[in-house]
Amino acid sequence: MNVNIEINGKELQAENGKMLIEVTDELGITVPRFCYHKNLSVSANCRMCLVEVEKAPKPMPACATPVTEGMKVFTHSPKALAAQKAVMEFLLINHPLDCPVCDQGGECDLQDFSIGYGEGKSQYVEAKRVIKDKDYGPLVATEMTRCIHCTRCVRFGQEIAGIREIGATGRGENMEIGTYIEKSIDSELSGNIIDICPVGALTSKPFRFHARAWEMQKHNGVAVHDCTGSNVEFHTLRGEIQRIIARENQDINDSWISDRDRYSYLGLNNEDRIFKPMIKKSGNWETVDWEEALNFTAEVIKNGVGTIGPDSLATLVSPNATLEEFYLAQKVTRGLGSHNIDHRLQQVDFRAQESDPLYPGLKMSVKQISEQNAILLIGSNIRKEQPIIAHQVRQATIINNAKISLVNTQHYEMNFNVSAEFADDANILNNLLALAKVLVQKDKIDVDKAFSKLISSAKVTDNHEQTIAELKTDEDSLVIVGNTAQTMSNYSQIKIIASFIATNTNSQLAILTHGGNSASAYIAGAVPHRGPCNQVEENGLTAQEMFNKDLTTYIIQNIEIEKDLIGGDSEEVINHLTKANTILISSFVTDKMKEYATIILPAAIYTESSGTYINVSGTHQSMNAITEAKADSKPVWKIWRVLGNLLNINNMDYMSSEEVKDEVLDILGDKDMQSSINWMDFELDQVSNRAEYKVKPLGIYAVDSIVRRADALQRTADGQQ
Amino acid sequence: MAEENLKIASLNDKVKAEIDTWVAKYPEGKQSSAVMFALKLAQDQNGGWLTTELMDAVADYLSMDKIAVYEVASFYSMYEHKPVGKHKICVCTNISCMVCGSAKIVKHLEEKLSIKMGETTEDKNITLKEVECLGACVNAPMLQIGENYYENLTPEKIDEILDGLK
Numbered sequence: 001m002n003v004n005i006e007i008n009g010k011e012l013q014a015e016n017g018k019m020l021i022e023v024t025d026e027l028g029i030t031v032p033r034f035c036y037h038k039n040l041s042v043s044a045n046c047r048m049c050l051v052e053v054e055k056a057p058k059p060m061p062a063c064a065t066p067v068t069e070g071m072k073v074f075t076h077s078p079k080a081l082a083a084q085k086a087v088m089e090f091l092l093i094n095h096p097l098d099c100p101v102c103d104q105g106g107e108c109d110l111q112d113f114s115i116g117y118g119e120g121k122s123q124y125v126e127a128k129r130v131i132k133d134k135d136y137g138p139l140v141a142t143e144m145t146r147c148i149h150c151t152r153c154v155r156f157g158q159e160i161a162g163i164r165e166i167g168a169t170g171r172g173e174n175m176e177i178g179t180y181i182e183k184s185i186d187s188e189l190s191g192n193i194i195d196i197c198p199v200g201a202l203t204s205k206p207f208r209f210h211a212r213a214w215e216m217q218k219h220n221g222v223a224v225h226d227c228t229g230s231n232v233e234f235h236t237l238r239g240e241i242q243r244i245i246a247r248e249n250q251d252i253n254d255s256w257i258s259d260r261d262r263y264s265y266l267g268l269n270n271e272d273r274i275f276k277p278m279i280k281k282s283g284n285w286e287t288v289d290w291e292e293a294l295n296f297t298a299e300v301i302k303n304g305v306g307t308i309g310p311d312s313l314a315t316l317v318s319p320n321a322t323l324e325e326f327y328l329a330q331k332v333t334r335g336l337g338s339h340n341i342d343h344r345l346q347q348v349d350f351r352a353q354e355s356d357p358l359y360p361g362l363k364m365s366v367k368q369i370s371e372q373n374a375i376l377l378i379g380s381n382i383r384k385e386q387p388i389i390a391h392q393v394r395q396a397t398i399i400n401n402a403k404i405s406l407v408n409t410q411h412y413e414m415n416f417n418v419s420a421e422f423a424d425d426a427n428i429l430n431n432l433l434a435l436a437k438v439l440v441q442k443d444k445i446d447v448d449k450a451f452s453k454l455i456s457s458a459k460v461t462d463n464h465e466q467t468i469a470e471l472k473t474d475e476d477s478l479v480i481v482g483n484t485a486q487t488m489s490n491y492s493q494i495k496i497i498a499s500f501i502a503t504n505t506n507s508q509l510a511i512l513t514h515g516g517n518s519a520s521a522y523i524a525g526a527v528p529h530r531g532p533c534n535q536v537e538e539n540g541l542t543a544q545e546m547f548n549k550d551l552t553t554y555i556i557q558n559i560e561i562e563k564d565l566i567g568g569d570s571e572e573v574i575n576h577l578t579k580a581n582t583i584l585i586s587s588f589v590t591d592k593m594k595e596y597a598t599i600i601l602p603a604a605i606y607t608e609s610s611g612t613y614i615n616v617s618g619t620h621q622s623m624n625a626i627t628e629a630k631a632d633s634k635p636v637w638k639i640w641r642v643l644g645n646l647l648n649i650n651n652m653d654y655m656s657s658e659e660v661k662d663e664v665l666d667i668l669g670d671k672d673m674q675s676s677i678n679w680m681d682f683e684l685d686q687v688s689n690r691a692e693y694k695v696k697p698l699g700i701y702a703v704d705s706i707v708r709r710a711d712a713l714q715r716t717a718d719g720q721q
Numbered sequence: 722m723a724e725e726n727l728k729i730a731s732l733n734d735k736v737k738a739e740i741d742t743w744v745a746k747y748p749e750g751k752q753s754s755a756v757m758f759a760l761k762l763a764q765d766q767n768g769g770w771l772t773t774e775l776m777d778a779v780a781d782y783l784s785m786d787k788i789a790v791y792e793v794a795s796f797y798s799m800y801e802h803k804p805v806g807k808h809k810i811c812v813c814t815n816i817s818c819m820v821c822g823s824a825k826i827v828k829h830l831e832e833k834l835s836i837k838m839g840e841t842t843e844d845k846n847i848t849l850k851e852v853e854c855l856g857a858c859v860n861a862p863m864l865q866i867g868e869n870y871y872e873n874l875t876p877e878k879i880d881e882i883l884d885g886l887k
Contacts, residue, residue, distance in 0.1 A: 158786075167788035169795040180791035181773055 003069040008076065020062040020073060021049055031075050032084055032113040034091075034198045035150040036063035039255045040159055046150050048091070048113065050083035051075045059083040081117070088117040091148050094129040095199070102146065104200030106213035110148060131176055137184030138715040139191055139259060141208050147177050147201035153193040160256060161187040162394050162415025177201070186717045187415075188387045188700060191262040195246050195255070206266055206712045207243040211235070216242055222613045222621045223261035224320045224516030224606055225707055228366060228388045229615025230257045234265075234607065234626045241265045241607060241626060252366045252615065258387035259716070260700060260707055267709030268605055272588040275631035278600040285594065290632065294639075297599050298646035300581045301336065304552035310337030312552035314541060317526050318559050319343045319515020320704055321636065322611025323620075324660040326517075326524035327532060328640035328652075329557060335649035339528050339540025340551070343521040345565045346483065346514040346698065350542045352492035353529050358671060359522035360511035362617045370395035373475035374403045376435075376467065376507070378498050379428050380482020381412045384700035384718065386512055389616075390415065403470040407431045408484065419470060420463045429490055432497040433458035438468045439504045451500075471505035480510045487566060487695045512616060515704070519614040524664055533668045547573040550580065557585040557636060558603060560705050562592060566695050585639055588705050602633040605706070609635035610657045622661065730774040732782060736762045740782060753785045756793050760800055769809060770801035798852055806841045806848040808886050811865040814851050817858035826862050827851070829876045833883060847886060 002013040007029065014023045019042065024031050035046035044064035053060045054072035059080060062073075074080055092114060099105045131144040149168065154177065157164045165187065169180045179185070185193075193202050216235040223230040223244075231247040244265050246257040277293030278285050288296075304312050315333040317326060326343065333341045344350070362369075369375070369392035382390040394416035396402035403419035406412070411423045422431035437455040440447055442465075447455075471477045479502040485494050495511075502509035513519070525532035528540030543565060546554070554577060561568040561577065577596035584597045587605045594600075607626040614620050629635055637657050644652035654660050701707055701719040713719050732740070739762050743755035756779065763775045771794055780790040794800045801809075812830065814823045827838065830849055834842055841848040857863045860872030871882055 164786040164788050167786075167792045169788075169791050171796045180788060180795065 003067055005067050005071045007073045014067045017066045020065045020067055023067055024062060024075060029075055031062045032117060033063060034109055034148060035152060037152055037196055040152060040155045043151055043155060047087045048084060050080060050087060052077045052080040084117045088114060089119060092118060092122060093124045095148060096145050102200035103203040103208055108200060109198035129173065134178050138712045139205055139263060140185055140194060141203045141205040142201060144177060144201055146199045148199055149175060149177060150198055152196045153202060156193055156196060160391060161189045163187055184717060188259055188383060188718060189256055191259045192246065192256045204243060206263060211237045211242045219626045220247060221623045221626060223257060224613060225260050225264055225703055226386045226516060227513050227518060227616040228252065228386050229613055229619060229621055230261050230388050232257055232261055236627055239627050241268060250367060253388045256388060256391060263713050264707050264710050266712050267706040270588060270709035272590055274589045274600060274602045275633055277602060280598050293599065293601060294642055294646060297583055298643060301553055301647060304581060305336050308552045313338040314340035314546040314551050315555045316543060316559055317343045317557045319345065319518045319521060321517060321557060323520035323524050323614060323664060324611050324637045324657045325640065326521045326526035327660055327664050328637055328644065330525040332640055332644045332647060332649055336647060339538050340546055341526055341540060342528050342543040343518060343526045344543050345559065347486050347491060348544055348566055349489050349491040352495060358534055359519040360513055361519050362510040363508050365617050366392055369393055370399055371476060372396045372402055372478045373400050373473060374470040374477040376405045376471060376479045378407045378432065378481045379485025379488065379494060380480060381484055382482055383415060385483045389512060405467040420467050429493060430458060432494060434460045434464045435468055436497050436500050438464050443504065445504060468505060471507050477505060477507040478510060479507045480512060482512050483514055484697045486514060487697050517613045519616060519618060523614060523668060532664060533671055547576050550576060552580055554580050554582045556582065558587060558705065560593060585636055601639055604629035604633045604635045612661050732763060732778050733766060736766050752783050756783055756785065756790060759783060760794050764800060769805045770803060806845050808846060808866055809848045809850055811850045811852040813855050813863050815854035818862040821861040823862040826874050826879065829879055
């Protein structure tokens with residue numbers, strides 16, 4: 001329902017009950033504020049947004065005053081201004097005048113509003129308050145004397161991060177924002193308190209004193225360390241990335257990003273970065289120019305394919321590569337007659353892959369997860385795997401009182417209320433089968449023999465029945481299969497049972513994949529069983545099968561096999577690589593990698609190359625190069641293009657990465673990006689029961705070669721584990 | 722350190738039982754409403770002051786975030802975070818007591834005990850504390866020891882009170 005109100009003499013309509021500040025923000029009317037933040041609750045404690053409301057005896061805080069019929073508001077009247085100026089004077093009483101050495105200078109709300117509402121001089125002559133500094137760990141720097149007690153960081157901890165680590169202790173003059181005891185801030189979303197702090201009390205520790213806000217150029221980009229596709233802003237100075245901050249996208253990440261996305265840039269300039277092409281000649285590494293390197297590479301590939309056959313070539317691409325890189329990698333590989341291409345490094349069970357949808361993902365926007373009423377999380381430590389998706393799950397528990405059930409092999413600490421937790425350290429399938437059994441028995445579903453045999457031994461408890469009942473309500477519900485499940489040796493069974501549960505409880509099924517861009521990999525055809533956009537192809541070797549036998553040539557793009565591939569640190573895998581011609585297209589090279597590689601082509605880092613990322617819900621997001629490719633390194637899509645030309649692959653004359661993208665999107669046409677997933681079409685009896693073997697999934701700060709090199713992240717509590 | 726030895730890290734059964742009676746007064750799930758009394762009980766158990774460990778124990782017992790308990794315990798002046806004497810003398814120096822001569826009372830107390838406000842006597846018997854209004858303005862000046870108010874104070878009356886605290 002709308003009401004008629006008047007703001008600064010202008011008549012308009014606004015939604016009844018909306019806070020005044022939301023209405024003025026929509027209209028672009030400036031109302032100064034410190035404590036109000038649109039993604040946090042209203043606390044109305046800074047009093048900076050006082051405005052005059054007709055018939056109200058005193059000025060009212062715009063952030064906590066709902067609009068009502070006939071309300072007349074003045075945001076810039078003498079009375080409003082006087083109130084705002086008075087508040088500003090109080091706020092400045094204890095604030096130090098250290099803007100010249102403060103990192104927030106130039107992007108500081110207090111600084112900006114003091115220009116508009118502050119007096120040139122203060123009436124205050126007493127001593128200013130000084131607060132002893134805190135140590136919040138390696139990510140957040142503090143200067144608590146600058147704090148104006150807006151409590152945004154306190155509310156962020158309580159409402160968004162879900163662990164209250166910061167509070168307001170003491171009272172009156174002695175009130176302090178802090179942790180009270182000496183302690184680091186351990187939330188995986190902790191960096192956001194830097195973005196929301198309206199003053200310089202909380203700033204980025206790794207960024208401290210590196211650049212001033214006004215010197216830097218801002219570039220829009222996407223975070224690539226998980227499948228969320230969070231929006232970020234890269235800030236650069238003199239061609240170097242200085243920091244990453246959150247960019248608002250209310251469909252994906254609200255105003256937040258994970259610490260992993262915020263601080264991963266620290267890994268970009270690691271000493272392992274290489275800048276010159278290198279070839280191993282009789283055991284010794286020689287630096288060569290690009291022409292020689294590429295000609296030699298093409299020759300090696302050609303020889304292998306020519307003498308042994310195309311099946312002796314395998315290409316392995318990082319799941320963080322761009323859509324363009326995936327497409328060109330598979331185009332070159334398939335152009336040579338090989339189907340051995342994969343990006344699924346953290347998967348061992350590939351059975352039932354033929355039934356995969358266009359790409360495994362989410363059939364709704366990331367934000368819509370917060371609208372669900374029940375969610376079943378299978379094999380997922382979601383907080384550490386996709387922190388922003390975990391945030392949306394948490395929002396569902398807050399907004400809708402959603403019931404969350406977890407099926408895992410161990411207990412994981414979550415930052416939301418969990419309705420039922422099934423943690424069987426033997427395997428996760430038993431609990432899934434029990435859930436399926438509840439459905440079969442209650443709804444008298446006809447299932448085939450193999451299925452009924454599988455569920456026959458499952459032990460059903462009240463908790464299983466409760467979880468199914470929660471999923472089965474008429475409201476929206478979601479079944480999520482997470483990264484941990486994908487690492488399991490019976491992933492295909494998990495998929496099928498998850499799909500069964502989702503279908504029969506009328507829930508959506510979602511797969512949260514590894515890496516930042518696996519949706520692109522599927523769509524571009526960087527999987528061995530399919531070409532671009534679901535074109536059926538002959539089956540090639542999967543990431544695991546590639547190392548089951550001797551191949552002649554491996555092309556490996558931005559992967560540290562020993563760390564990124566499940567089981568990649570085994571002697572056998574390294575042996576195969578050492579015997580074969582191993583071509584690394586890589587930004588980083590370690591001594592270990594030099595042992596098994598034959599050719600090293602220095603790749604530009606993702607921020608130095610244009611490209612497209614498709615997130616878990618199918619949203620395309622293209623990014624320009626943020627900085628130039630360093631020294632002699634080259635964007636990976638260009639390396640593939642030249643290799644393709646040298647290997648006489650047809651139609652490889654792309655002038656820009658956009659042309660590559662357009663070609664993929666042409667093939668994609670109007671195929672349904674959100675095609676539904678139903679692995680039940682796959683015959684279950686083809687997937688025999690396998691003993692589960694346990695792989696330790698990658699830790700939150702071990703997911704890719706860039707994050708692993710971000711030293712500040714490694715020093716956090718999560719990084720130490 | 723003797724002080725270290727004093728640190729009690731957990732709530733004893735009697736305190737827990739008493740907290741339970743307070744929790745029962747509030748609706749289910751609102752057990753954190755009992756935090757103030759729980760802290761008082763914990764403080765009494767520990768000889769008049771709270772340790773971080775005790776506050777943590779209260780937080781755990783009431784399923785609260787630890788920082789939320791620290792906030793309460795550091796906000797109210799009746800919670801102590803350092804060891805105090807056997808008797809804590811809380812002298813009001815707010816406006817009513819001030820106009821009725823609390824300065825004289827404070828001076829007399831400080832001289833008699835040879836300690837300043839906020840300090841504890843060497844024998845750990847008495848701690849002096851300046852507090853805000855305790856709501857007994859009608860008989861100002863006043864002070865509080867334990868759960869008792871002493872009103873219409875004079876230096877002579879103070880001597881009498883102190884004699885009773887040996």
